[in-house]
Amino acid sequence: MNKIPLAMPAIDEEMIDAAINALQNEMLVMGESVHKFEEEFARFIGTKEAVSTNSGTMALSLAIMGAGIKKGEKVLTPTFTFIATSNAVIHAGARPVFADISLKDYLLDPERVEERLKKGDVRAVIPVHLYGKPADMDRFMELKEKYEVSIIEDACQAHGAYYGGKRAGSIGDFGTFSFYSIKNMTVGGDGGMVTLNDEDIAEKLRSIRDCGRKGKYEHIHVGYTARLNTVNAAIGRVQLRKLDSWNEKRRHIASIYREKLKDVEEITLPPEDDEKSKSVYHLFVIRTKKEGERDELMKYLKDNGIGVGIHYPIANHMQPIYMELFGYRGGEYPNSETAAANVLSLPMFPLLKDDEGEYVAEKVREFYGR
Ligand SMILES: Cc1ncc(COP(=O)(O)O)c(C=O)c1O
Incomplete structure (x- = not known):
């Protein structure tokens, strides 16, 4: 038996053709493929909007900003996840607080979360659909109502997973995805996506990830250069179909x-x-x-x-x-x-x-x- 890797991305001729076509025929930054990929991804997940970014970490940070979390406010994440989940909280200017997982599924334990929410100082919760398994979203949506917190799904490992007949990333206020090379789908490098239903917030996030622009040189946010490249989006469109x-x-x-x-x-x-x-x-x-x-x-x-x-x-x-x-x-x-x-x-x-x-x-x- 030949060596068997832990993980390997699937890159085929169709993706290579799509990449070359985008390179030759589109603007390299914010080309047509980026907009099409966002539309198709939103349709696939089942949200009105999808905003692409240059990484899953940035998708999470944007979602935290979109939820209106202010400097120093608290956002709860599990203690057992890739560190980017809580790093994104810090990058967004907020403070991560933690709750433990359950050992039956390695997912954030809603009972522990509720204990922490009782203190009344947490503004958002990030359940992580770790290893591709959706977290208990019914319970988290109950907690959202009861404690008035935003729910940001970290679906960076769960592209296409279902919970209650809906796709992971379409249930909370925001869904966030990573397209890092060995995820369930990639863009041929790094990339990310935020999914949501609020059009005004989507517009704000599109501006923040693009230098805070409104027009070409009018800036309404202290933005980032955090766009998904056109060639990556073109590869992502083919990956999404598969x-x-x-x-x-x-x-x-x-x-x-x-x-x-x-x-x-x-x-x-x-x-x-x-x-x-x-x-x-x-x-x-x-x-x-x-x-x-x-x-x-x-x-x-x-x-x-x-x-x-x-x-x-x-x-x-x-x-x-x-x-x-x-x-x-x-x-x-x-x-x-x-x-x-x-x-x-x-x-x-x-x-x-x-x-x-x-x-x-x-x-x-x-x-x-x-
Ligand atoms: C659970 C989880 N959250 C966040 C991220 C961050 O994504 P990225 O590496 O694209 O920044 C990853 C992936 O690496 C992840 O697995």
């Missing part, structure tokens, strides 16, 4: 892993879909039950030519920069710390072949002497 079929392929690989690993009692498999939520398996993450075993399993799989990863090895409150900035010590968010110590991501991408998936599962079984 996304649903790629997600089906990911779900198929997930079903192979599940079937082959269901009797391995030493590990916990990812949560299954329920009637509400349908995951798009950005990652397939298992958790070892025995202290310290994750790293041995990781080494065994690597030695057998299998690309594995840890998403994420350090809970956010334990990141050196956050300990320095906010004085966290450890122990405050135990579920996140347990997850960080024990999770392991198996290869997952649409071009992964069935026999490769089977080989990966076999090697996990072998490690446990099955």
Whole structure:
């Protein structure tokens, strides 16, 4: 068996042609493909508007600004997510506060969030649809009404996922997406998108991401140069058309892993879909039950030519920069710390072949002497 990577983007001739065509025939910045990509993405997600950006982090920051959060106001994020979720809060001038995840699905726990919201000082909550699995949006929308907070969905790992028949990113006040190279869809590099239904806020965000412009040299915001490039948008349009079929392929690989690993009692498999939520398996993450075993399993799989990863090895409150900035010590968010110590991501991408998936599962079984 050849080496199997953890993840790999799918770039085909159609995307290369689209990129060349955009390069040769469009304005490189804010060309026609950018506007078309925004329209098509909004339609796909099911919102009135979509505003493209140069990264998912910037999409999150723009959403926070769009929610009207002011300097120093508090925005709640999980402690177990890619650090960009809470970095974006800081970049937007706000202050991140945290709540722990649930170990059953690694998602922000609404009960912990409610405990924190009772203090009355949080203005927005960012549930993260981690690994492609939608968070409990019904509960978060209840909390929105009860505590008057904005809900910003971090769907940077959940392009195309469903919750209650709606796409992730269409339920809260804002949805945010990343098109980094190994996400469920990419733009052939970095990129991001904010989805929303409010046209006035969309116009404001379009201005902020484009130097704060109103006209060519009239500026109504202290803006950023945070546009999505035209060539990237052209690639993104082709990727978007393929996304649903790629997600089906990911779900198929997930079903192979599940079937082959269901009797391995030493590990916990990812949560299954329920009637509400349908995951798009950005990652397939298992958790070892025995202290310290994750790293041995990781080494065994690597030695057998299998690309594995840890998403994420350090809970956010334990990141050196956050300990320095906010004085966290450890122990405050135990579920996140347990997850960080024990999770392991198996290869997952649409071009992964069935026999490769089977080989990966076999090697996990072998490690446990099955
Ligand atoms: C959950 C989550 N939030 C935010 C981001 C930030 O996106 P980007 O890397 O495009 O800035 C990412 C991806 O990297 C992510 O996985």
